[in-house]
Amino acid sequence: MSVLRINGGQVGWTRGETWVDSGFAKAQSKTKLRPNKWAQSMGDEQITLLHIDGPDNNPDLPWEFSEANKAKVKGILPHYPSNYKQSAVIPLLDLAQQQHGGWLPVSAMNAVAKVVGVAPIRVYEVATFYSMFNRSKVGKYHLLVCGTTPCMICGSREIEGALLKHLGVERNVADYTNGSEGYTYNYYVGFCREDVTTQRVVEIVEMLRKGEKPPVGTQNPKRIMSGPEGGNTTLLSDPKPPPCRDLDAC
Amino acid sequence: MGLGLLASRTLKTSRVLSSQYSRFRPIVTKPGLQSPDASAAAPATQPEPTPPPPKKPVGGARVHFTNPDDALEVFVDGFPVKIPKGMTVLQACEIAGVDIPRFCYHSRLSIAGNCRMCLVEVEKSPKPVASCAMPALPGMKIKTDTPLAKKAREGVMEFLLMNHPLDCPICDQGGECDLQDQSMAFGSDRGRFTEMKRSVVDKNLGPLVKTVMTRCIQCTRCVRFATEVAGVQDLGMLGRGSGEEIGTYVEKLMTSELSGNVIDICPVGALTSKPFAFKARNWELKGTETIDVTDAVGSNIRIDSRGPEVMRILPRLNEDINEEWISDKTRFCYDGLKRQRLNDPMIRDANGRFKAVSWRDALAVVAEVTLQVKPEEIVGIAGKLSDAESMMALKDLLNNMGSNNVWCEGTGTSPNADLRYRYLMNSSIAGLEKADVFLLVGTQPRVEAAMVNARIRKTVRASNAKVAYIGPPTEFNYDCQHLGTGPQTLIEIAEGRHSFCSAISNAKNPAIIVGAGLFERDDKDAIFAAVEAIAKNGNVIRPDWNGFNVLLLNAAQAAALDLGLVPESSNSIESTKFLYLMGADDVNLDKVPADAFVVYQGHHGDQSVYRANVILPSAAFSEKEGTYENTEGCSQQTLPAVPTVGDARDDWKIIRALSEVAGIRLPYDTLGAIRSRMRTVAPNLLNRDEIEPAAFGPSLSPDCSQKISSTPFKAAVENFYMTDSITRASKIMAQCSAMLLKK
Numbered sequence: 003m004s005v006l007r008i009n010g011g012q013v014g015w016t017r018g019e020t021w022v023d024s025g026f027a028k029a030q031s032k033t034k035l036r037p038n039k040w041a042q043s044m045g046d047e048q049i050t051l052l053h054i055d056g057p058d059n060n061p062d063l064p065w066e067f068s069e070a071n072k073a074k075v076k077g078i079l080p081h082y083p084s085n086y087k088q089s090a091v092i093p094l095l096d097l098a099q100q101q102h103g104g105w106l107p108v109s110a111m112n113a114v115a116k117v118v119g120v121a122p123i124r125v126y127e128v129a130t131f132y133s134m135f136n137r138s139k140v141g142k143y144h145l146l147v148c149g150t151t152p153c154m155i156c157g158s159r160e161i162e163g164a165l166l167k168h169l170g171v172e173r174n175v176a177d178y179t180n181g182s183e184g185y186t187y188n189y190y191v192g193f194c195r196e197d198v199t200t201q202r203v204v205e206i207v208e209m210l211r212k213g214e215k216p217p218v219g220t221q222n223p224k225r226i227m228s229g230p231e232g233g234n235t236t237l238l239s240d241p242k243p244p245p246c247r248d249l250d251a252c
Numbered sequence: 253m254g255l256g257l258l259a260s261r262t263l264k265t266s267r268v269l270s271s272q273y274s275r276f277r278p279i280v281t282k283p284g285l286q287s288p289d290a291s292a293a294a295p296a297t298q299p300e301p302t303p304p305p306p307k308k309p310v311g312g313a314r315v316h317f318t319n320p321d322d323a324l325e326v327f328v329d330g331f332p333v334k335i336p337k338g339m340t341v342l343q344a345c346e347i348a349g350v351d352i353p354r355f356c357y358h359s360r361l362s363i364a365g366n367c368r369m370c371l372v373e374v375e376k377s378p379k380p381v382a383s384c385a386m387p388a389l390p391g392m393k394i395k396t397d398t399p400l401a402k403k404a405r406e407g408v409m410e411f412l413l414m415n416h417p418l419d420c421p422i423c424d425q426g427g428e429c430d431l432q433d434q435s436m437a438f439g440s441d442r443g444r445f446t447e448m449k450r451s452v453v454d455k456n457l458g459p460l461v462k463t464v465m466t467r468c469i470q471c472t473r474c475v476r477f478a479t480e481v482a483g484v485q486d487l488g489m490l491g492r493g494s495g496e497e498i499g500t501y502v503e504k505l506m507t508s509e510l511s512g513n514v515i516d517i518c519p520v521g522a523l524t525s526k527p528f529a530f531k532a533r534n535w536e537l538k539g540t541e542t543i544d545v546t547d548a549v550g551s552n553i554r555i556d557s558r559g560p561e562v563m564r565i566l567p568r569l570n571e572d573i574n575e576e577w578i579s580d581k582t583r584f585c586y587d588g589l590k591r592q593r594l595n596d597p598m599i600r601d602a603n604g605r606f607k608a609v610s611w612r613d614a615l616a617v618v619a620e621v622t623l624q625v626k627p628e629e630i631v632g633i634a635g636k637l638s639d640a641e642s643m644m645a646l647k648d649l650l651n652n653m654g655s656n657n658v659w660c661e662g663t664g665t666s667p668n669a670d671l672r673y674r675y676l677m678n679s680s681i682a683g684l685e686k687a688d689v690f691l692l693v694g695t696q697p698r699v700e701a702a703m704v705n706a707r708i709r710k711t712v713r714a715s716n717a718k719v720a721y722i723g724p725p726t727e728f729n730y731d732c733q734h735l736g737t738g739p740q741t742l743i744e745i746a747e748g749r750h751s752f753c754s755a756i757s758n759a760k761n762p763a764i765i766v767g768a769g770l771f772e773r774d775d776k777d778a779i780f781a782a783v784e785a786i787a788k789n790g791n792v793i794r795p796d797w798n799g800f801n802v803l804l805l806n807a808a809q810a811a812a813l814d815l816g817l818v819p820e821s822s823n824s825i826e827s828t829k830f831l832y833l834m835g836a837d838d839v840n841l842d843k844v845p846a847d848a849f850v851v852y853q854g855h856h857g858d859q860s861v862y863r864a865n866v867i868l869p870s871a872a873f874s875e876k877e878g879t880y881e882n883t884e885g886c887s888q889q890t891l892p893a894v895p896t897v898g899d900a901r902d903d904w905k906i907i908r909a910l911s912e913v914a915g916i917r918l919p920y921d922t923l924g925a926i927r928s929r930m931r932t933v934a935p936n937l938l939n940r941d942e943i944e945p946a947a948f949g950p951s952l953s954p955d956c957s958q959k960i961s962s963t964p965f966k967a968a969v970e971n972f973y974m975t976d977s978i979t980r981a982s983k984i985m986a987q988c989s990a991m992l993l994k995k
Contacts (some may be wrong), residue, residue, distance in 0.1 A: 051490035051497050051501065053503070108501075121479075121486075122485075122502075123485055123487065126501035127488040127489055127490060130492075131491065133492075
């Protein structure tokens with residue numbers, strides 16, 4: 003699974019994930035006003051904080067770390083003091099998510115709870131807190147468009163519209179039937195593809211379909227990393243030392 | 253709460269200010285608020301006005317200095333106050349008599365510090381300080397009444413009310429809601445939030461707790477209560493930011509025997525009582541401070557009634573017994589008081605049907621039978637809910653008739669009433685907190701006495717005490733080592749062959765708790781002898797510590813044994829011709845001869861009524877004044893909260909009337925007179941709210957020649973929710989048994 007984070011101005015990779023996000027406030031208010039109906043009709047656990055049993059996600063399904071991952075678990079646990087084993091819950095959830103195709107079924111969370119020796123609810127608390135943990139099935143690519151104010155000003159709504167039109171899906175509806183893209187909204191969390199335009203977002207999706215890796219970071223060829231377009235305008239020389247400080251006097 | 257005074261002060265000032273600014277801005281502020289430095293510096297230059305006298309601590313809070321060197325002095329609103337090291341700023345303020353508003357802070361739970369309502373100003377601190385989470389430091393100058401603190405509270409209150417629905421008129425918490433009270437005292441009269449309020453899905457926590465999660469202010473008191481006190485880790489804080497919710501994530505009911513307490517600790521109307529929903533407003537209710545009788549703990553309760561009806565039951569604070577919690581059975585059994593009540597004296601006619609008669613006729617029929625039977629054929633059994641007065645009267649009545657076959661159900665056929673330490677919790681309930689090793693013998697306190705179990709859990713959490721258990725497999729809500737199922741294990745420990753012996757002998761304060769379910773066993777003397785051997789080997793009974801405990805099952809047991817309700821012969825019930833059941837519903841009546849005349853005196857048409865020939869209706873614990881002694885030997889008193897049902901009378905009055913009709917008049921006419929009679933038998937029953945410790949230890953115990961049988965221990969209580977006639981008549985308890993008990 004991949005998550006691609008696309009921003010009003012920005013889109014980015016995290017561990018092979020594609021996020022596209024936008025219109026957060028709107029989706030949020032809609033969700034909160036009729037959560038129950040929303041949850042059932044959309045089947046989207048990312049939004050609701052209630053687990054609903056399904057054929058691929060219920061506590062009765064057996065779930066275990068793979069042999070390779072068990073070794074990794076053994077490597078992760080000693081990073082934390084033995085009386086604070088529960089500190090390992092985030093790395094273990096991450097490991098479980100990678101093992102389970104990019105999302106965490108409730109039985110995986112229970113397995114993590116067992117490993118760190120806490121009640122399952124303590125793990126659910128963490129998994130629901132972090133939006134990077136997906137609690138329902140996601141597609142091969144998980145596109146998230148950021149909808150926070152700076153991104154919205156940079157045109158995230160238009161980018162989202164172009165993306166939805168190109169993919170032919172609705173917001174928050176993962177389309178598993180014909181393809182591999184799932185699509186949900188999200189906040190901007192950090193590592194995004196920047197300077198995305200309505201054309202560029204379509205190109206990114208097409209690259210993904212072809213199995214290519216879209217470039218990380220800014221999508222504006224004139225920019226280098228986070229620097230401004232056309233090279234630096236400030237900080238061109240070494241910074242001057244503070245004028246008042248007399249090192250000899252120290 | 254001392255919020256009223258602060259409220260009036262706050263309201264007064266805000267009124268003056270709003271008249272000045274109201275045309276322009278809804279929320280007002282003084283220039284002094286903008287620069288706290290200026291306002292802090294100002295009083296220093298002004299001449300100090302004579303300070304008001306120091307206030308008394310909030311709620312009679314007492315300071316206990318374990319080590320005098322650890323005392324430190326802080327200043328609250330200018331007054332010096334001495335507090336022990338490690339106290340928080342909020343606690344220091346309470347000692348100084350200043351009540352700080354709070355939502356998330358609860359003295360019996362861990363500190364969360366997330367509601368921010370308790371912000372106060374501390375000199376030299378750049379920002380207001382959350383007083384519940386800030387340790388008090390020497391010389392700290394705490395200011396609770398400054399413009400900065402007031403503005404901080406007002407701001408926090410505005411944020412809390414932002415997403416809180418305006419449904420106080422239909423909210424069950426209305427009138428006793430912390431948020432309502434504190435927003436009156438510390439909040440603004442308007443808010444600036446114009447967007448849509450959020451809404452949250454309601455959770456299903458079972459038949460007792462109703463949830464309206466939209467009202468939740470995320471104080472996490474319920475989460476901490478469930479995790480720390482109740483020991484069921486089901487509730488959690490899910491999500492983040494504005495989407496944060498209290499929930500269970502997976503569909504789960506709250507299967508704790510203490511779940512009702514989350515209703516009390518919830519500061520808003522998010523968690524309310526399901527059976528009490530929309531039934532009454534708290535200001536319509538009359539509170540009566542009384543005692544619970546559904547188990548042997550004697551939890552202190554307040555019965556809230558409206559007219560003749562018990563509306564709800566709430567806990568009262570008693571640090572020595574129930575702290576401020578009560579079990580779900582105590583809290584929700586009250587609807588059983590309205591169902592299946594006996595309200596008229598009744599006689600079974602020739603067709604086997606009951607016919608309502610007058611008291612005169614009913615008593616005449618009973619008195620006539622008593623005159624026809626031989627004294628040794630008369631048997632009396634007191635029920636598990638009987639008060640000490642009526643048991644005294646019953647014993648006197650039967651003794652006057654020439655019979656001494658009177659006992660209280662649940663004490664077994666040959667109870668040992670001479671040695672008081674053998675039926676009391678000698679270390680007391682609060683004393684259990686000092687123990688570091690527990691050995692539970694044939695008892696599951698979680699269902700037998702939920703408050704005692706809460707105490708053990710508290711000890712286990714606080715001091716990592718070890719708990720071991722001998723009895724049928726069961727679930728505990730703390731770490732518990734299951735040693736075995738029967739007396740075999742007990743003997744192994746007594747003889748020093750078991751690995752657990754070293755744990756007892758190495759412990760500082762070992763506590764052994766023996767279940768009263770063992771009273772029913774034939775080899776009970778041998779079991780007690782084995783337990784006493786363990787106690788002797790492990791140095792459990794010392795002058796400074798007595799860890800030999802018996803956990804009784806019923807409210808009447810301790811008083812019955814104190815009053816000497818001991819049967820003369822163990823199988824008298826098989827040859828009885830006249831059986832007097834005073835609320836005894838759990839006695840096995842199969843062996844009662846078919847021609848025996850059975851009188852049932854009680855308040856509920858429960859199991860024994862099917863065998864009764866005459867029914868004499870009596871008052872339930874909520875309707876009478878009576879003395880009850882709890883499992884630690886502390887006598888307490890119930891008070892009538894509601895009038896009796898129909899033609900029912902107090903138990904002792906019925907027996908007194910019967911004695912007169914039968915021609916053996918008992919010499920007391922008032923409750924005072926019957927209590928002076930009790931004084932001659934068991935004076936400790938009159939020392940109210942005092943624990944009377946057992947006078948002698950096992951040094952006096954008789955030698956036991958009994959052989960211990962290998963039959964494993966049985967569970968004393970099968971269904972926590974239904975143990976007596978009141979709870980068996982309760983619909984709520986029936987729902988709980990159906991939904992919460994694992995089949």
